[in-house]
Amino acid sequence: xxxxxxxxxxxxxxxxxxxxxxxxxxxxxxxxxxxxxxxxxxxxxxxxxxxxxxxxxxxxxxxxxxxxxxxxxxxxxxxxxxxxxxxxxxxxxxxxxxxxxxxxxxxxxxxxxxxxxxxxxxxxxxxxxxxxxxxxxxxxxxxxxxxxxxxxxxxxxxxxxxxxxxxxxxxxxxxxxxxxxxxxxxxxxxxxxxxxxxxxxxxxxxxxxxxxxxxxxxxxxxxxxxxxxxxxxxxxxxxxxxxxxxxxxxxxxxxxxxxxxxxxxxxxxxxxxxxxxxxxxxxxxxxxxxxxxxxxxxxxxxxxxxxxxxxxxxxxxxxxxxxxxxxxxxxxxxxxxxxxxxxxxxxxxxxxxxxxxxx
Amino acid sequence: xxxxxxxxxxxxxxxxxxxxxxxxxxxxxxxxxxxxxxxxxxxxxxxxxxxxxxxxxxxxxxxxxxxxxxxxxxxxxxxxxxxxxxxxxxxxxxxxxxxxxxxxxxxxxxxxxxxxxxxxxxxxxxxxxxxxxxxxxxxxxxxxxxxxxxxxxxxxxxxxxxxxxxxxxxxxxxxxxxxxxxxxxxxxxxxxxxxxxxxxxxxxxxxxxxxxxxxxxxxxxxxxxxxxxxxxxxxxxxxxxxxxxxxxxxxxxxxxxxxxxxxxxxxxxxxxxxxxxxxxxxxxxxxxxxxxxxxxxxxxxxxxxxxxxxxxxxxxxxxxxxxxxxxxxxxxxxxxxxxxxxxxxxxxxxxxxxxxxxxxxxxxxxxxxxxxxxxxxxxxxxxxxxxxxxxxxxxxxxxxxxxxxxxxxxxxxxxxxxxxxxxxxxxxxxxxxxxxxxxxxxxxxxxxxxxxxxxxxxxxxxxxxxxxxxxxxxxxxxxxxxxxxxxxxxxxxxxxxxxxxxxxxxxxxxxxxxxxxxxxxxxxxxxxxxxxxxxxxxxxxxxxxxxxxxxxxxxxxxxxxxxxxxxxxxxxxxxxxxxxxxxxxxxxxxxxxxxxxxxxxxxxxxxxxx
Ligand SMILES: Nc1ncnc2c1ncn2[C@@H]1O[C@H](COP(=O)(O)OP(=O)(O)O)[C@@H](O)[C@H]1O
Ligand SMILES: [Mg+2]
Numbered sequence: 001x002x003x004x005x006x007x008x009x010x011x012x013x014x015x016x017x018x019x020x021x022x023x024x025x026x027x028x029x030x031x032x033x034x035x036x037x038x039x040x041x042x043x044x045x046x047x048x049x050x051x052x053x054x055x056x057x058x059x060x061x062x063x064x065x066x067x068x069x070x071x072x073x074x075x076x077x078x079x080x081x082x083x084x085x086x087x088x089x090x091x092x093x094x095x096x097x098x099x100x101x102x103x104x105x106x107x108x109x110x111x112x113x114x115x116x117x118x119x120x121x122x123x124x125x126x127x128x129x130x131x132x133x134x135x136x137x138x139x140x141x142x143x144x145x146x147x148x149x150x151x152x153x154x155x156x157x158x159x160x161x162x163x164x165x166x167x168x169x170x171x172x173x174x175x176x177x178x179x180x181x182x183x184x185x186x187x188x189x190x191x192x193x194x195x196x197x198x199x200x201x202x203x204x205x206x207x208x209x210x211x212x213x214x215x216x217x218x219x220x221x222x223x224x225x226x227x228x229x230x231x232x233x234x235x236x237x238x239x240x241x242x243x244x245x246x247x248x249x250x251x252x253x254x255x256x257x258x259x260x261x262x263x264x265x266x267x268x269x270x271x272x273x274x275x276x277x278x279x280x281x282x283x284x285x286x287x288x289x290x291x292x293x294x295x296x297x298x299x300x301x302x303x304x305x306x307x308x309x310x311x312x313x314x315x316x317x318x319x320x321x322x323x324x325x326x327x328x329x330x331x332x333x334x335x336x337x338x339x340x341x342x343x344x345x346x347x348x349x350x351x352x353x354x355x356x357x358x359x
Numbered sequence: 360x361x362x363x364x365x366x367x368x369x370x371x372x373x374x375x376x377x378x379x380x381x382x383x384x385x386x387x388x389x390x391x392x393x394x395x396x397x398x399x400x401x402x403x404x405x406x407x408x409x410x411x412x413x414x415x416x417x418x419x420x421x422x423x424x425x426x427x428x429x430x431x432x433x434x435x436x437x438x439x440x441x442x443x444x445x446x447x448x449x450x451x452x453x454x455x456x457x458x459x460x461x462x463x464x465x466x467x468x469x470x471x472x473x474x475x476x477x478x479x480x481x482x483x484x485x486x487x488x489x490x491x492x493x494x495x496x497x498x499x500x501x502x503x504x505x506x507x508x509x510x511x512x513x514x515x516x517x518x519x520x521x522x523x524x525x526x527x528x529x530x531x532x533x534x535x536x537x538x539x540x541x542x543x544x545x546x547x548x549x550x551x552x553x554x555x556x557x558x559x560x561x562x563x564x565x566x567x568x569x570x571x572x573x574x575x576x577x578x579x580x581x582x583x584x585x586x587x588x589x590x591x592x593x594x595x596x597x598x599x600x601x602x603x604x605x606x607x608x609x610x611x612x613x614x615x616x617x618x619x620x621x622x623x624x625x626x627x628x629x630x631x632x633x634x635x636x637x638x639x640x641x642x643x644x645x646x647x648x649x650x651x652x653x654x655x656x657x658x659x660x661x662x663x664x665x666x667x668x669x670x671x672x673x674x675x676x677x678x679x680x681x682x683x684x685x686x687x688x689x690x691x692x693x694x695x696x697x698x699x700x701x702x703x704x705x706x707x708x709x710x711x712x713x714x715x716x717x718x719x720x721x722x723x724x725x726x727x728x729x730x731x732x733x734x735x736x737x738x739x740x741x742x743x744x745x746x747x748x749x750x751x752x753x754x755x756x757x758x759x760x761x762x763x764x765x766x767x768x769x770x771x772x773x774x775x776x777x778x779x780x781x782x783x784x785x786x787x788x789x790x791x792x793x794x795x796x797x798x799x800x801x802x803x804x805x806x807x808x809x810x811x812x813x814x815x816x817x818x819x820x821x822x823x824x825x826x827x828x829x830x831x832x833x834x835x836x837x838x839x840x841x842x843x844x845x846x847x848x849x850x851x852x853x854x855x856x857x858x859x860x861x862x863x864x865x866x867x868x869x870x871x872x873x874x875x876x877x878x879x880x881x882x883x884x885x886x887x888x889x890x891x892x893x894x895x896x897x898x899x900x901x902x903x904x905x906x907x908x909x910x911x912x913x914x915x916x917x918x919x920x921x922x923x924x925x926x927x928x929x930x931x932x933x934x935x936x937x938x939x940x941x942x943x944x945x946x947x948x949x950x951x952x953x954x955x956x957x958x959x960x961x962x963x964x965x966x967x968x969x
Contacts, residue, residue, distance in 0.1 A: 015793070055868050057386050057791075060379070076381035080389065081871045088872040094865035098887045107883075108873040159873050 002067060003028035004163060004195045005052065010061035011219075012047050020059070021047045023219035029163075029197060034189050036206035037199045039216035040242070045199040046091075048216075049165050052197070053088045054081030066162050087161030091168045093152040095140040101127075101151050102136040108159030126154040129191065130184075146177045153188070163195045170205060178205075185209055203243050207231070215239050237348040240274050246308055246319040248274045248342070256315065262291045270343035270351050279340040280320035282309065282328065291338040293318070297328050311336055391877035392790035396799060399782060403802045406845040410817035411805055415655070417648030417820070425645060440645035453638070454650065457629040464544060464630065465612035468551030469605050475552065476559025477601070479704060481589075482697055483560070484567040487687045489694070494701055495564060496957075500709045502557035503953045504946050505906035505923070507617025509550045511942055512712035514621060515719045515935070517541045522625045525935050528715075531726030542626035550618055553708040555608045559601075566600035567593070585688065606665040610658045614810040616909035621930075632909070635812050639913065644816065651813030658808030713946065720752075720940040737936040745934060752940040761925040762944070768836055768921070769904035772843035777897035779844070780851025781889060784859035785881075787852075789867075800852065807849035811909035818842050819913065834916045846910050847900035854899075858892035898956040902949050922948075 010025040022044040029035050037045045050056040052063055054070065057078065063071040065086065070079045095104055105126050109119040127133045130150040140148055149169060156164060169185075170178045186209060189196055200206055206213050207227045215222040215230060215238075223235035234240035240248050251259045252272050259273060286292035295318060299310040307326055311318040311334075320336060328334065343351035387393055421429045421437045429439040444454050482488045483495045501509070517536045518527030529536050539545055570593065578588045616632040623633055631654055638647040690697055719725060720737050736743060739751040752758050783803055787796035806814060818841070822832040832838040866888060870880040886893070908923040915924040922945050929938035 053872050055872065057383075071382075073379045073382045076379075076385055078382060078385055078389070081868070082874050082876055084872070085874065086872060088869070090865050090869060092865060094869040096866060096869075096884055096888065107870065107875070111874045111879065155869075155873070 001031065004031045004033070004066060005029035005197070006062070006064040007048075007052075008062040008064075010048070010051065010063065011059050012044075012051060012056060013059045020219050022051070022058075024061070025216075025219075025221055027214060027221065027224065029195060031195055032193050034196045034198065034209060034211045036210035036213045037197065037216060038203060038206040038210075038213050038242075039201065039222075041201050043216045044219040045201075045216055046167055047219075049088070049167050049197065049199050052163075053086055053165055054079065054084050055088075085159070085161050087156030087159050087164045089152050089156050089164065089166045089169050091171060093140075093148045093172075095148055095151055095155070097140050100137055100139050101132070101143075101154075104140070104151060105155045105158045107155065112159075122158045122160070126158040129157060129188065130154045145173055146181065149173065149181060150184075157192070161194075163197065166196065166198045168199055168201065170200070171202070182208055203245075207243075215242065217242070233350065233352070234342065235350055237272070237274070237344050237350075240342060240344070240350070244276055246277050246321070248276050249280070249318045250274045251316075256313075258293050258313075259291070267343055267351060269345050271346045272344045274342040274344065275318075275338045276340070276342075277308070277319040277321045279338055280311075280318065281337045281339055282311075282320060282322070282326065283335050283337055286335050287337045291341060293336045293338075295334060295336050297330055297332045297334060299330060300326060300328065387791050390789070390791050392786045393792060393795065395782060396786040396790050396792070396795035399779070399786060399799055400795070400802070402779070403799065403845075403848070406841055407802055407805050407848065410814065410821050410845070411655075411809060413821050414648055414809070414813055414817035415652055417644055417817075418652050420645075422645045424642075440649045444646055444649040452629075453634050453646065454653075457631050457634045458653070460544070460628065461613055461630040461632075464548055464551065465609050467548045468555060468612060469608050471548070471552035472555035472559050472608060473601065473605065475704065476556045476604075477563055477597075479556070479701060480560045480563035480567060482690075482701060484564050485688055486690050486697070487694070488690065488697055488701065494705065495560075497705055497709065498560055498701070499557045500950065501554055501712075502561065503902065503949050505617060505908060505942075505949075506550060506554040506615055507621055507908065508716065508906075508942055508946060509553060509712045510546070510618045510621035511930075511939060512715040512719075513546050513550060514541070515715050515725060515939065517546070525725055525933075528726030531724060538626060542622055543628040544623075546622045547618055547628075547630075550622070551612055551615070553712075555611070556704070556708065558608060559604050562600050562604045563597060566597050570596055603665055606661040610661040610807065613654055613657050613661075614909070616810070616812055632810055632812060635810065639812065639816055644820070647813070647816060651810060651816070654810045654813065655808050658810075662804070662808060713943075716939050716943050716946075720936055720943060725935075737940055745937075748929060748932070748934050748937050752937055752944070757920070757925065758941065758944075761920045761922045761941075764836070764919060765905055765922045765948075768840050768919075769843060769901055772840045773847065773897045773901035773904055775840075775844050776847040776851040776900045777854075777893050779848065780853075780855030780896050781858060781886075781893055782855070783848075783852040784855030784857070785885070787856050788859040788864070800856070803848040803852035805849075806846050811846065811907065812913070814846065815842065815910055815913050833914075834918060836919050839911055839914055839919055839921070842910055842914065843900075843904050843907070846907070847904065850903075851896050851900060854892060854896040858889045858896070861892075862888055894959065895956050898952055902952040902956070905948050905952065906945055 005028065007025050007027040010022060010027075011020050012022040013020040025048060037048060039045055047056060051058050051071070052065070058071055058073055060073050061071075062069065062073070062075075065084065068079065069075070069077050070084060071077065096107075099107070102123060106119055106123045109122045114122070123136075124133070127136060130153055132147060132150045132154065135143065135147060135151070140151065143151065149172075153169070170181055173181060182205060185196075185198070188194075189209075198206075198209060210227055212224065213227055213230050214224050217238050223230055223239045225233075225235075230239060231243050234243060237250070241250065250272055251274070253259055253263055253270065263270060263273070281287075282297075283292075286294075293311075293313060295311040295313045297309060298312045298317070301308040301310065305323075307322045307324075309320040309322060309326055309328065311320060318336060345351055418440055419436055419438070421431050421433050421435055421439065423433050425439070426433055429437045431437050431439075444450060479498065483491045483498075488494070514527065516528045517540055518525070519530060519536050519538065519541045520526075521538055521541070527536065527541070575588055575592060578592045583591065614632060616636060619628070619630045619633045620636065622628075623630060629637075631650060635647055635650045635654070638644075638650065721733050721735060722728075723732050723734055723736075734740070735751075737751055738753050741750055741754065743749045743751070748755065748757070780803075783799050786799055790796050809817075818838060819833065822829070822838055822841075825831045832841075862885065866884055867880055870884045875883070906923060908927065911921055912924055912927060915921055920928075922941055926938045926941040926945070929935075929941060
């Protein structure tokens with residue numbers, strides 16, 4: 001099936017900047033997908049999204065949505081934002097303060113010159129979907145942050161866009177509300193079947209919501225995959241270190257005796273290895289056939305339901321996690337045994353098809 | 360993807376470059392701000408650039424009637440006027456002395472205004488001065504009124520026998536003021552200072568309010584005394600505001616005409632604006648053009664200085680957090696002296712001048728305070744013993760005609776100004792072609808540098824005769840309205856830009872991504888959201904247009920008499936009572952307008968002065 005959105009060689013350099021904010025991005029988004037653009041702040045997520053929406057214009061490349069070429073720099077083609085029928089939800093909601101909720105939500109149907117009855121139905125439906133029917137007469141200034149967020153989404157829904165684009169829609173909400181709205185987005189996606197492109201810098205948001213995640217850094221796509229692919233087999237060190245908290249433990253080869261010994265004769269191309277904190281098991285004796293690090297427990301940090309164990313081997317720190325209270329004391333000498341290893345080569349790419357872990 | 364790729368032709372880098380240029384051009388051309396910007400450029404090219412250029416050309420082109428003197432045909436290039444102004448026997452009289460006078464008077468009044476304004480602003484913002492809220496509006500009054508109002512009040516009190524006309528109050532009371540007190544530089548400096556002090560107070564109060572309170576508190580925690588905090592923290596942070604105020608005052612002082620006209624001329628004291636007026640009224644337009652060009656140059660220098668400081672100010676604003684309420688500092692035993700000082704400033708700059716003007720319109724003999732000397736005749740009487748203006752101001756048809764003319768012409772001009780300002784703001788903020796916005800900003804700022812008189816001369820020479828499809832405009836209301844629009848554009852376009860910046864892009868982008876076309880989103884989203892800025896961008900030009908004198912004095916004809924020109928006509932005829940009464944009316948309109956702006960739109964005057 002033809003993808004809903006196709007980006008080809010998409011790039012953007014803002015005037016006055018030397019480096020591109022978005023750099024040769026190739027991407028396909030399938031119909032009905034919930035795609036998350038994930039990356040640290042400033043990596044070009046918003047720029048990508050705004051280019052799809054037609055609010056920024058690419059410096060190179062092509063954007064095709066639903067079979068229509070929206071932008072083609074080489075071909076000199078451009079469809080203006082108002083004719084793209086894509087719904088964009090802004091980070092700060094961008095509700096119009098002089099219009100009440102009903103008028104805000106009814107804006108697009110009015111622009112589309114629908115009949116009065118059709119407009120009323122669309123508005124009611126959108127308000128009901130977001131469970132804010134009782135706010136219809138209020139003005140944005142009289143709404144809480146979460147309510148404004150719902151209005152902003154309802155306003156986009158009422159336009160019946162072919163794709164919903166959302167730019168960090170949850171970042172302005174407090175922690176509890178964010179969790180609530182996350183569930184709401186999942187429901188919304190299931191209910192409407194809309195294609196959604198969701199921008200966020202929060203890995204947990206992406207992991208819970210997305211059918212696929214696109215990890216970006218410095219304007220480039222680092223990896224595209226399902227949440228478990230991204231987490232379990234990160235394509236490179238950036239993705240490996242960006243995903244997960246506490247972050248993956250990285251050991252540079254050539255400085256660590258235990259690791260060097262272990263790696264000798266296993267994979268000569270690897271220059272560093274990584275172990276996720278939950279893959280480190282703490283034991284008192286080395287497990288034969290597995291990579292073990294002799295370490296000292298330096299701190300035990302409870303985080304509510306689980307524990308973070310801080311370890312040190314005199315050169316660097318390691319983190320391990322445990323679901324039960326660890327039977328350890330600070331200063332205790334233990335072995336940290338890796339259940340799973342990731343290997344990276346000199347350019348930071350992950351070594352695949354190298355079975356270096358279990359013997 | 361595989362389906363689509365083959366459709367794309369492989370292109371060489373060169374054609375790709377060309378095509379991407381096509382793409383960019385397409386985007387620029389299709390953006391609504393581009394067309395709008397080009398239209399605005401045409402409008403302002405006609406209203407601002409053409410007059411300014413013709414004015415400057417006048418300095419190096421032989422004018423009609425000067426062919427013999429310059430020894431060249433009319434219209435050809437000449438250095439004659441430059442020579443005459445800069446290096447001829449009369450240079451001293453017509454140029455160098457007035458230039459020096461202008462410079463030192465501007466500098467003196469600038470320094471005095473700063474010295475008065477900064478402490479008062481501090482008292483108003485940072486201390487427990489009694490009635491400080493009331494004072495912070497009351498002390499602004501002089502800025503709302505035309506400066507020559509104060510000149511009139513001054514002569515009403517201090518006029519002496521060296522000049523014809525009614526006697527002054529002091530004279531009636533038995534003391535003849537010396538010439539240096541009655542006319543010339545001293546009163547001019549006093550009045551400039553009083554007129555500019557509110558401006559300093561406004562800017563500094565605003566800057567002080569925007570300083571995050573934590574800075575002061577942080578210094579306090581470090582153990583800095585209140586004096587140290589003032590000199591080390593607050594004052595350096597205020598520096599951009601102070602320098603900006605100083606340069607703006609300087610530019611204003613150069614162009615100010617009415618005060619020097621009323622107070623300088625009787626003593627033969629000339630500044631640039633009065634020599635300019637003289638050369639215009641003696642038909643020496645080439646000389647006038649040279650002098651005007653020098654004034655434009657001086658204004659330009661102060662603008663450059665201001666721009667530099669503005670850049671510096673931007674560096675400071677990055678650290679500008681949310682303005683927080685700072686605890687006020689108790690004045691303790693200084694409370695009474697401070698109150699006396701602020702009260703004294705209010706008395707001198709507001710009570711006495713306005714009181715004098717009002718009283719002078721209800722006293723038969725100036726300065727005689729006996730009860731039977733008071734009369735309402737000059738306001739509502741009939742058959743007064745004067746030749747030309749024999750009815751009270753409020754019953755004379757001439758007043759009402761001038762009032763009506765003022766209200767509708769200035770009102771219309773102000774409305775156009777406000778709208779144009781917003782459109783300029785739109786182009787500046789939205790245009791993908793940054794140069795378009797920059798060009799508009801620069802052009803709309805030009806009138807600020809051109810003294811009103813010189814601008815009027817340019818309009819006269821350009822629009823007095825029919826040109827192309829445009830008929831001769833002299834004597835029409837149109838020429839007055841056009842010049843008023845042009846003259847208020849510097850303020851209006853700044854206000855428009857800041858309104859659009861504040862609005863941000865997202866409100867409009869949201870409408871755009873929901874499918875709204877340009878005109879629709881302008882109507883339903885942009886204009887409604889900036890309506891309060893539009894209102895203040897209209898009312899403030901209205902207030903300043905009502906009191907404008909130098910701009911209209913040579914363009915208004917008996918058919919298009921305005922309040923200000925009427926009062927000057929009355930002064931020229933020696934009808935002081937009536938002239939002052941008209942001025943009182945102008946002040947009333949100006950104050951009412953300002954008050955309405957602040958009340959209706961809760962807009963802060965200082966913000967819009969920028
Ligand atoms: N209007 C702009 N002008 C110049 N540079 C910009 C502009 N918008 C964004 N950038 C730059 O482009 C990069 C990517 O920005 P953005 O797409 O907003 O990142 P993200 O949304 O991932 O945080 C940043 O380095 C930012 O500084
Ligand atoms: Mg962003």
